[in-house]
Amino acid sequence: MQLAGGATPQNDNVYTMYHGTSEDGARAIIAEGFKQSTDGMLGPGVYVSRDIKKASRYPLNLPHHKRVVLQLEARVGKVKKIDKQGHPLQKTWHDEGYNTAWVPPNCGMVPSGLEEDCIWNPTRVKVIRQVPTPPEDYGFCIIL
Template sequence: MSVQFYGWEVVDDGASYTGVLLEPSQRPQNRGVYTMYHGTSVASARLIIANGFKQSSSGMLGRGVYVSRDKKKAASYPKNSSSSNRVVLELRVRVGRVKRIDKDNHPMQLTWHTHGYDTAWVPPKCGMISVKSGMEEDCVFDPKRVTVVAIADAPDTIRTELQELLAKTSKKSGRGDGDSADVCPLCKRKTQQGAQHIKQQCWKCGQNLCILMSKHFCPGRP
């Protein structure tokens, strides 16, 4: 007895919509949007949420905003600080064009942006002496590419305050719930400003499908 299969299954690299996490060892795709993290102090978290990120003046990869897809990496900052003064911000990052920096004294380690790249990516366990933790790290040149979307971790005494500040700031800037008016009933992903996703019928079973669905299997037939 032969069994016929109709449908598809794809692997989402996280670049098509936010909320999907790639493993830190997977290279971020050019022009993708990813969930990343940034560790900072309580005082700095307030400023970042209220006013957005600012470029660091220097660092291993030069100027930019330092982030990571590895939450453990972000949770270790600020260095030499107690847990009561550490906050991890969850971010939406538009990486743009990405340059891999995977060795010490890389020729573009500090100049990648002048070569047309928007983000520098250091893969985990690449052997760079300057990355003692061996964890993944990213540097995004333009702070406008980085948006705070949630409080991933914070002391209990400050978490509610930061969440309320984030909600207030998001609403003021138009990034609150009102900015994503609908959810596609088929793929369950947020639509962009309420614009409906493109729908098609399966050529075999006739079921209505959204082109952004990651998986579809035709119902079994007798």
């Protein structure tokens, strides 16, 4: 299911999401499935986004042409909105019964202003296919 940018993901829905990784990372994920990260902005989980532009920025330490974006089917379960740094449940949302933490776009938590999600259980995330990375947005203009 596609959802308009910025729209709140609904509990128990399945969404098309994206994950950015390296070529080696993509091979490992396809062969073995996702592994839960040990930490991150939202704590442990699988970091994904409904915005392909967000996923295509990762991994940050790789040049754009070496990044791979995986299209996913993600079962979000119960979703907790985390919309500010220092949110009381920023890293403990799963302990409160949530399956996914959602950072809305333009809330000040992510420098890019793009949506981010963290899904606690890797079995809720299934790879559909590898997709082309969108062109990099350099954020400049040409003055004539």
